[in-house]
Amino acid sequence: MSEKTAVMSRVDRYYEDYGLRAKELSREGTKIIGYICSFVPLEMITAAGCVPFRLRGNIREPITKGDTLMETIVCPFIRSCFDLALKGRYDFLSGMVIPHACDSMVRGYSAWSFSLELPYFHFVNIPSVVKESSFEFFQHELNAYRNSLEDLVKKPVTDADLSSAIKVHNQNRTKVRALYEFRKADPPILSGTELSKTLVVAASLPIHESNELLDEVLAEIGTRQESPFQPGPRILIDGPCVDNMELMKIIEDLGGHVVTDTICNGTRDNWPRVNENKAPLTAIANRYLAGINCPKTYRENKAGTFEGDIKARFGDIGYFSKSFKVDGAVLYTYKFCDPFGFEVPARKAYYESIHVPLLYLEDLYSAGTIGQLKTRIQAFLEMIE
Amino acid sequence: MAEEQRKPKKRMTATKAAASIGPMVKEFITGTNRARAEGKRKLAYTFIVCHHEEILRAMDVLPVWTENFAGICGVKRAAERFLQKAESLGFSRSLCTYALCGLGFDQWREELGEMPPDAPWGGQARPDFMISSGQILCDPRTKWYQAAQQFMPDVPIYNIDLPHPLFDPKKDHREVWGYYHKYIVDQLRGLVSFVEEQTGKKMDYDRLRELVALSDRTWNLVHETYELRQAVPCPMGTGDAMNTMVPLCFMMATQEAYDFYVNLKQELEEKIARGEGEVEDEKYRLLWGGGLPAWYALNDFNYLNSKGASFPAETTYRMVVPIYEMDIPETDDPIEHIAWKWLGYWTHWYDKARNRPGSEPDVERLIEYIENYKIDGVVMHLAFSCRTWHVGLIWQLHQLAKIYRPIPVLMLGGNGKGDKVQRELPSLILESDIIDITSYSEMDTRNKIDAFIETLESVRQTKAA
Amino acid sequence: MTAYYLGLDMGSAFSKGVLMKTDRVVTSYACPTGGEIKVTAERIRDEVLLKAGAAKQDILKTVATGYGSKTVFFANVTVTDMSAHAKGVIHLCPSIRTVVDIGDLYSKVFRIDSQGNLQSFLLSGKCAGGSGRALTMIAKVLQLKIEEMGEIALRSTKKVEFSTGCAVFAESEAVSRIAEGVAKEDLLAGFYRALAAQLNALAERLGLEPDYAMVGGGARNAGLVKAMEDLYGFEIVVPPDPHMTAALGAALIAAETVRQEIKVRQ
Incomplete structure (x- = not known):
């Protein structure tokens, strides 16, 4: 590949020195609110005049502080984020929002909230089921969340504030979709590593700056007349948050292309939109409860058959596989993850039903396993070629 | 003799009541299989501590406690082949082993069309429906039955969402619990409709009201019975409580459960009158401060007892607080009352925790038991496969040591003069699992226990007057 | 009669023995634990006795520690290796309060x-x-x-x-x-x-x-x-022969136990 352009170098810099911009903003008095999960309604934070900031882990950094306060049986991704936070890597935060996502997040809430001593900490109780009463409850819960932010910023967060926040966040999602479009070509115009890096960085910036960055990246990629890559197997990555590029780099170094995903910091964060024609709270409740497809949420088996159930639950995988013409998928989960772990056989069955070859990897969120991953991915790519 | 050594040594109980539990549990399991064969009553897979037993009992549904069956497989050291079965289906060994054991068993049973060979106590009966629950507590509770539907697609699920407000040191939970209550009530009414549909019967609300009242009386009675263990020496320890939890967790809303605690209470009162303790020469009073037990190694309690350690209290499975101490609104509607009881239980230590800087409800509960039961040390068990009850233990001990230092000791300074300082309670975290015996080493566990006893003894000897 | 005290540390990889005469160390020995802990324990005892020129019956008390301590049938007392290290370390460096093993x-x-x-x-x-x-x-x-x-x-x-x-x-x-x-x-x-x-x-x-x-x-x-x-960010003391402190501590506990027993009898 040719030399990096200005915008891609900026992406690299923000990726390596994660939180650079948030640190600057925090020094200028802006309140930065951290989160780790797709379930946190970001529009609310933006509407309150604060900046939502997605925490990252680091697979290359050994856990040195985290284990003093948290068991090693929690999700290794959460464990890494917690370790970095304890080491002061995110000391520019004014607060954090933790949602009712998985046990690793919820059971560690006390450890997070007591040991980081941030001015603001809030728990958003996301319902586990999707029923009419769940939406009603969730709206109340969103209102309590809104009130807590109002207490922090000492000004009301109005419906009008929410509506404009919804608009800019939706714009962000539109731009991300446009970026994904560049991967539909074969070979793709944009690599998986480039895209994921951009998305990781985009989630660390105020939403307006995030939009600007995406515009610049879109313009830059738009100038690519043809794909800079050799043809190779087209891969979908399925799983939770994958915010270190090593997995994608391994696939791409071995001649594969990551063209799409169903991961948190990919389509799970960026695909569902908030309906701008509905009352803001209702629309937000709808997006975060019905729109986010995470194994944590229980969706009733309406079909009454296993085949019908997996089609309803994992239909997004089928949709992305088809529209991005994938040749194979990597289901990548972390050890100790109950929500994903209990779905593995059902997901495997679904991949079989749509005839997409699958490699299942359970990993530790540690660079120590890279060697093992390489061997298995190489064999898989050879198999599907 | 040789034969006995090969088998796990049976745990000795201190009370007659605890000794009577084994046959009772066996009867649940064989009872569900009998009912399955007769086909008159509907069977439901479900989880303990979901506050829905009254509803099930009022509608004559027979609960099949899937966690209990997995635990039995653990006690009988018979879980391994079901865990391996689950692994062969693609489930990771790092997941909840109760669920893995259940899924492995169910898949095997469905595949064979009959019970797997040598199934413990006749095996787990096929259900008519499954009731799971989404709580701020346990992910496997919403995932287990959903995964089981892969082998039993015809068995419908009802998932009750049962949230509670999380503790916030700066906010009164009563500000938000109104809408929590309404949601839980909606969820429970949804369960009633679901069960009505499944059984073809209508709910008898008078009967439900009676059963709810019976449960309330049982809660109070359990509390009063367990409070008797404050006596010195302590008449019944946690080893026994891992048995006496059975009526509390599996038989709530039955007269049998109530009567069990009437008898247990009487037995404890008699033992106290005779000055009889769980151990002959009580030297250390320990709190089981968190974690489910390693079911295959309950004998470790006897080992601790043999060192003079008694366990007057535990946080595990004591999932009741007296109704009269709960600050919840009164209502005549039994469903509304159940929902309030749910919220009342989970928020019980919130006010106390808010009043002590740096405290948190789980820590507050530890402090309450340490004081009321005159505790010398805390023991916890970290089961690797269960995040629900075992994430947060290290933090709780850390915070406890930070805000609560009840032991005065003399420290020899450089000048040779003694300074009185306050020390935290000694604590021990054992590591293993609930039913995965491959994670257990008796030698390691007992070495740890020995070192802990040596610590307790040195604290006892250096404790300043 | 000369009073000897034996401390044995039966670790999972290596086993060590320390023989004391009244209050000073006379000899020590270490070897891989191997498969038969009982045999190894006897071997260590015999080696230190040989070096000291003493006989089995001269040992007043034997304290065993470490992973395999419970299988040492001739030990009078067993303690955990942490307690044993603690006694050994404090004997060598009295100011120590925290030990990493x-x-x-x-x-x-x-x-x-x-x-x-x-x-x-x-x-x-x-x-x-x-x-x-x-x-x-x-x-x-x-x-x-x-x-x-x-x-x-x-x-x-x-x-x-x-x-x-x-x-x-x-x-x-x-x-x-x-x-x-x-x-x-x-x-x-x-x-x-x-x-x-x-x-x-x-x-x-x-x-x-x-x-x-x-x-x-x-x-x-x-x-x-x-x-x-x-x-x-601070200095860590490593006692001489740091792998032997548990065996030393065990021997010290043996001596201390005997002293206490005598005191009780008097």
């Missing part, structure tokens, strides 16, 4: 009082790593003798991040790092930092009180001790 299976951090009584302790968890076993694994990958591993790391010039101190994954990470062309000394230094960090997490959970000592086989590794010192 890097054993083969587990690492331990414990606090002791001025009399060498165990105050509180923590063991490395099953998944957290930080045990001596990881050292053995790395030695195997680098084809080094355990004894020379420590010094090599002191020559490191380049900082290499090693992401785990876990025995299971340290091996594969080391293999990939070597494939990347990382120098042995830098790799080892990075690995020691990761291991030290894990031990530090344990120590922080327990709460540290000065002065600090390191014992056990791992304490003979200069590179690891240095990584610990760099991380803590």
Whole structure:
């Protein structure tokens, strides 16, 4: 590949020195609110005049502080984020929002909230089921969340504030979709590593700056007349948050292309939109409860058959596989993850039903396993070629 | 003799009541299989501590406690082949082993069309429906039955969402619990409709009201019975409580459960009158401060007892607080009352925790038991496969040591003069699992226990007057 | 009659014995534990007696400690290795209050009082790593003798991040790092930092009180001790023959027990 352009170098810099911009903003008095999960309604934070900031882990950094306060049986991704936070890597935060996502997040809430001593900490109780009463409850819960932010910023967060926040966040999602479009070509115009890096960085910036960055990246990629890559197997990555590029780099170094995903910091964060024609709270409740497809949420088996159930639950995988013409998928989960772990056989069955070859990897969120991953991915790519 | 050594040594109980539990549990399991064969009553897979037993009992549904069956497989050291079965289906060994054991068993049973060979106590009966629950507590509770539907697609699920407000040191939970209550009530009414549909019967609300009242009386009675263990020496320890939890967790809303605690209470009162303790020469009073037990190694309690350690209290499975101490609104509607009881239980230590800087409800509960039961040390068990009850233990001990230092000791300074300082309670975290015996080493566990006893003894000897 | 006291430390990898005559050490012996702990224990006893020119019946008391202590049938008392180390360490360095013991299976951090009584302790968890076993694994990958591993790391010039101190994954990470062309000394230094960090997490959970000592086989590794010192920011005392302190402590406990028994009789 040719030399990096200005915008891609900026992406690299923000990726390596994660939180650079948030640190600057925090020094200028802006309140930065951290989160780790797709379930946190970001529009609310933006509407309150604060900046939502997605925490990252680091697979290359050994856990040195985290284990003093948290068991090693929690999700290794959460464990890494917690370790970095304890080491002061995110000391520019004014607060954090933790949602009712998985046990690793919820059971560690006390450890997070007591040991980081941030001015603001809030728990958003996301319902586990999707029923009419769940939406009603969730709206109340969103209102309590809104009130807590109002207490922090000492000004009301109005419906009008929410509506404009919804608009800019939706714009962000539109731009991300446009970026994904560049991967539909074969070979793709944009690599998986480039895209994921951009998305990781985009989630660390105020939403307006995030939009600007995406515009610049879109313009830059738009100038690519043809794909800079050799043809190779087209891969979908399925799983939770994958915010270190090593997995994608391994696939791409071995001649594969990551063209799409169903991961948190990919389509799970960026695909569902908030309906701008509905009352803001209702629309937000709808997006975060019905729109986010995470194994944590229980969706009733309406079909009454296993085949019908997996089609309803994992239909997004089928949709992305088809529209991005994938040749194979990597289901990548972390050890100790109950929500994903209990779905593995059902997901495997679904991949079989749509005839997409699958490699299942359970990993530790540690660079120590890279060697093992390489061997298995190489064999898989050879198999599907 | 040789034969006995090969088998796990049976745990000795201190009370007659605890000794009577084994046959009772066996009867649940064989009872569900009998009912399955007769086909008159509907069977439901479900989880303990979901506050829905009254509803099930009022509608004559027979609960099949899937966690209990997995635990039995653990006690009988018979879980391994079901865990391996689950692994062969693609489930990771790092997941909840109760669920893995259940899924492995169910898949095997469905595949064979009959019970797997040598199934413990006749095996787990096929259900008519499954009731799971989404709580701020346990992910496997919403995932287990959903995964089981892969082998039993015809068995419908009802998932009750049962949230509670999380503790916030700066906010009164009563500000938000109104809408929590309404949601839980909606969820429970949804369960009633679901069960009505499944059984073809209508709910008898008078009967439900009676059963709810019976449960309330049982809660109070359990509390009063367990409070008797404050006596010195302590008449019944946690080893026994891992048995006496059975009526509390599996038989709530039955007269049998109530009567069990009437008898247990009487037995404890008699033992106290005779000055009889769980151990002959009580030297250390320990709190089981968190974690489910390693079911295959309950004998470790006897080992601790043999060192003079008694366990007057535990946080595990004591999932009741007296109704009269709960600050919840009164209502005549039994469903509304159940929902309030749910919220009342989970928020019980919130006010106390808010009043002590740096405290948190789980820590507050530890402090309450340490004081009321005159505790010398805390023991916890970290089961690797269960995040629900075992994430947060290290933090709780850390915070406890930070805000609560009840032991005065003399420290020899450089000048040779003694300074009185306050020390935290000694604590021990054992590591293993609930039913995965491959994670257990008796030698390691007992070495740890020995070192802990040596610590307790040195604290006892250096404790300043 | 001469009063001898025997302390035996039956570890999972190595076993050690210390023989004391009234209040001073006369001789010691160490060898691999092997499969038959009972036989090894007898062998150690016989070796130290031979060296001291004494007979079995001269031993007034035998205290056994360590992983296999319960199988030593001729021991009068067994204690845990932490209590034994504590007595041994306080005898050699009276100012020590926190001890780190890097054993083969587990690492331990414990606090002791001025009399060498165990105050509180923590063991490395099953998944957290930080045990001596990881050292053995790395030695195997680098084809080094355990004894020379420590010094090599002191020559490191380049900082290499090693992401785990876990025995299971340290091996594969080391293999990939070597494939990347990382120098042995830098790799080892990075690995020691990761291991030290894990031990530090344990120590922080327990709460540290000065002065600090390191014992056990791992304490003979200069590179690891240095990584610990760099991380803590203070000096760590390594007693002479740090792998022998538990056996020494056991012998001291034997002597102390006899003294107390005599006192009670009087």
